[in-house]
Amino acid sequence: MTGKTHIIGGIAAGLAYSHFLGTDPVITTVAGVVGALIPDICHSGSKVGRRMPLLSRIINLIFGHRSFTHSLLFLAAVAFLMDTFFPDDTIKAGLIVGMISHYILDMGTKSGIQLFFPVSFKVRFPVTTRTGSKTENLIFSVLTLISFYYGYHLLGYYIM
Template identity: 50%
Template sequence: MNGKTHLMGGLAACAVVETVVDGSDLSPLFYLSGMVGAFLPDICHVHSTIGRRLPLLSRIVSFLFGHRTFTHSILFLAVVYGLLHVFLPDARNVQLGLFAGMISHIILDMATVRGVKLFFPFSLRVRLPLFIRTGGKFEGIVQFALVIWLVIWSYQFVQTWM
């Protein structure tokens, strides 16, 4: 998936998390973290949105692991979870947002032809039964559907405050 689709997916995942958990203490930092999390797994791709922002780190991760392997795995989620609890133990907004974004990213990439190595270091690629080509017209439809869902969710969210 491309960066715009991942961004919409991360925001949509944050909206879902906010409705599932007690979102009364969630701040805009939650959604900002969700957007970062939506890009973070692609640190392994030097031409990705985050890879262009952090080129040295991206090249190192790409060299060590390749694309859609470690950074698209359950192991990566566990490593990030551990790091967050060590360095930001009381940052619930950041933790929830990052994980919502990262999980949405991995799920969206599972819906592509290549899939992901979800169980890295094992070489098994995981792909959803229905999948699309990255950058194709069907990705545009997925992106549009996510935007429509976010607009509807935002409207309902605003209505609850009135």
């Protein structure tokens, strides 16, 4: 998936989480966007990889693309680091739901992800799409509608 699809996935995940669990939607959504971009640190052409090219290249050299940074092990490591250095549960929750949205979106691609790293087994959905395809644009549109829906409902809570 492209960066824009991961961003809107993080927005939708953060807003949905806020809607159902009553967290601060701004904090959860911003953290969701960050979380949705973090797994692609292993790809130097990604939005986060271009901002941190040296770290991106090192991670890619050690692990490759869509392996460690797209795994449950990485998710647990980030959760542990968040607990250790940033005890704010709202930020942690947003970051984690954003990362999960990234994983789900990448499982919809032909390459899949190495969810159970270090096991080399790739996880993907039975029906997949190519990055940048018309199907991805449709997914982007649906996620945008979901974001508007939850954003509208959350806005209603704050206005009243």
